[in-house]
Amino acid sequence: MVSGQKVTVFGAYGHTGRFVVAELLERGFTPVLSGRDAEKLKELAASRPGLDVRPATVGDPASLDRALSGAAAVVNCAGPFATTAAPVIEAALRAGIPYLDVAAEIEANLDTFTHFAERAEAARTVVVPAMAFYGGFGDLLVTAAMDEWTAADEAHIAYGLSGWHPTAGTRAAGAVSRERRGGRRVRFAKGRLEYVQDAPPTLEWPFPEPLGPRSVIGEFSMADVVTVPSHLDIAEVCTYMTSEAAGELAAPDTPAPSAVDEHGRSGQTFVVDVVVRSGGAERRAVARGRDIYAVTAPLVVEALDRVLTGRAGTTGVASAGELFDAPDFLRALSPHVTFELCEGGTPDGAAS
Numbered sequence: 351m352v353s354g355q356k357v358t359v360f361g362a363y364g365h366t367g368r369f370v371v372a373e374l375l376e377r378g379f380t381p382v383l384s385g386r387d388a389e390k391l392k393e394l395a396a397s398r399p400g401l402d403v404r405p406a407t408v409g410d411p412a413s414l415d416r417a418l419s420g421a422a423a424v425v426n427c428a429g430p431f432a433t434t435a436a437p438v439i440e441a442a443l444r445a446g447i448p449y450l451d452v453a454a455e456i457e458a459n460l461d462t463f464t465h466f467a468e469r470a471e472a473a474r475t476v477v478v479p480a481m482a483f484y485g486g487f488g489d490l491l492v493t494a495a496m497d498e499w500t501a502a503d504e505a506h507i508a509y510g511l512s513g514w515h516p517t518a519g520t521r522a523a524g525a526v527s528r529e530r531r532g533g534r535r536v537r538f539a540k541g542r543l544e545y546v547q548d549a550p551p552t553l554e555w556p557f558p559e560p561l562g563p564r565s566v567i568g569e570f571s572m573a574d575v576v577t578v579p580s581h582l583d584i585a586e587v588c589t590y591m592t593s594e595a596a597g598e599l600a601a602p603d604t605p606a607p608s609a610v611d612e613h614g615r616s617g618q619t620f621v622v623d624v625v626v627r628s629g630g631a632e633r634r635a636v637a638r639g640r641d642i643y644a645v646t647a648p649l650v651v652e653a654l655d656r657v658l659t660g661r662a663g664t665t666g667v668a669s670a671g672e673l674f675d676a677p678d679f680l681r682a683l684s685p686h687v688t689f690e691l692c693e694g695g696t697p698d699g700a701a702s
Contacts, residue, residue: 357654358382358421360406360414360438361428363390365517365607366452366482369614369647370427371398377651384417385428408434414441423654426451429519430526431458435479439466443473448657452482452646455523457530459485459576460543463667471666476657478668481650483642485573486670488589490680491624492578493671494691495635501583502628507574510557510564510621511595515607517643520599538575538587555590558636561621566590577669584626607643615641637680639687648686652679 357374361367362383371394374381381401383391388405395403406413418424418441426438431453439462442449453459462479470477480486488507496502516524534545551568570591578587598604607616620642624635639645653670656662662673670679680689 354378354380355422355658356380356382356402356420358384358404358418358424360384360417360424360426360434361386363387363394364427364429364519366519366643366646367427368394369644370425370452370650371401372613373647373651374425377655379651379654382417382421408437411437411441411444414438415444418442418445418447421445421447422658423448423450425650425654426453429453429455429523431455431523432461432526432530435462436465439470439477442477443469443475446473446475448476448478448654450478450481450650450654450657452650453480453523454482454484454520454573455527456536456543456571456573456576457527459573463576463580467667474665476662476665476668476673478653478657478670478673480573480577481653481670482573482646483649485577486649486653487622487637487645488572488574488624489577489669489671490674490676491622491635491637491689492574492582492584492587492626493676494680494689495624495626495633496582497633497691499626499628499633502626503584504586504588504625504627505578505582505584506588506590506625506627507572508555508557508566508590508623508625509570509572509595510555510561510592510623511642512561512617512619514595514598514642515605515616515618516599517606524599535569536571536575537569538571538579539585541579541585543575552593553590555592555623557621557623560619560638561592565593567593567596570596577671580669581672607641613644615644618642634692635689636692637687637689645683645686648683652682 371381404417406417459479555566610617622637
């Protein structure tokens with residue numbers, strides 16, 4: 351990394367954007383604060399003296415060009431990404447710089463792969479969607495568990511959240527996704543995305559300690575159903591969510607996350623338990639950490655650093671597992687995340 355490299359953060363004043371700005375500063379980058387709300391940008395700038403402030407809107411390409419001028423890359427933290435991703439990617443392509451976002455919206459991520467793969471490859475630049483807790487993190491864990499396997503029958507990603515207090519951005523993105531799906535839910539089975547009307551199953555998942563066995567909602571699909579199949583030959587990718595966390599996400603009166611430490615992190619903890627199956631063999635990866643929004647910052651900034659220092663394995667639109675050495679990347683997230691690989695999957699009957 352070249353110390354002081356400018357990185358535009360679009361949506362810098364949002365909940366996740368603030369964590370990303372702080373992480374960039376910690377890693378020696380110089381964030382350029384951008385987004386749609388000029389007043390919120392001024393408020394953030396007051397707490398971060400000396401940083402450049404460049405308001406921009408997705409409906410004004412010239413403002414986006416100004417926001418990205420002189421930057422080495424752009425990180426998009428502004429949802430709903432169904433609205434923001436394409437215009438900011440277009441601006442990044444015009445500027446000839448890498449684009450990364452933290453989108454958890456399944457359809458928005460699919461749009462990025464569908465509409466920008468050829469253009470990003472032709473420009474010899476990198477577009478990284480879903481470089482966040484949902485999407486990029488799960489993809490890295492599945493890729494690490496696969497190791498030398500070139501294909502697998504199933505990948506199961508169980509999210510063990512102690513709770514989930516959603517941000518306003520999470521709620522807005524969820525509303526957009528529900529509208530696009532017309533009340534249906536989505537899953538990845540038989541090698542493709544499917545939209546179905548039935549209710550998702552409920553089962554028990556034997557999470558490792560400190561969580562232990564918990565009730566989960568099965569086929570609680572997250573961005574992993576786009577990122578993992580984008581580069582891995584796996585016929586079924588299924589994600590699970592602890593029932594308590596899913597209930598809090600769905601409840602309209604669940605409060606937003608509140609800070610409990612000097613870094614602004616909430617008290618939320620997580621265990622992500624990944625099981626990959628091929629024939630009769632199973633492999634497992636487990637990660638533990640705190641605050642799904644806060645941990646997105648080291649995820650996306652580590653990816654950014656690797657892209658800018660020539661440690662990305664390809665160009666074009668690509669997910670984390672395809673771009674990076676997955677075990678090495680996950681180990682680099684310490685002390686934010688603990689990570690382990692082990693042979694063998696969950697006990698008999700789990701995820702069946």
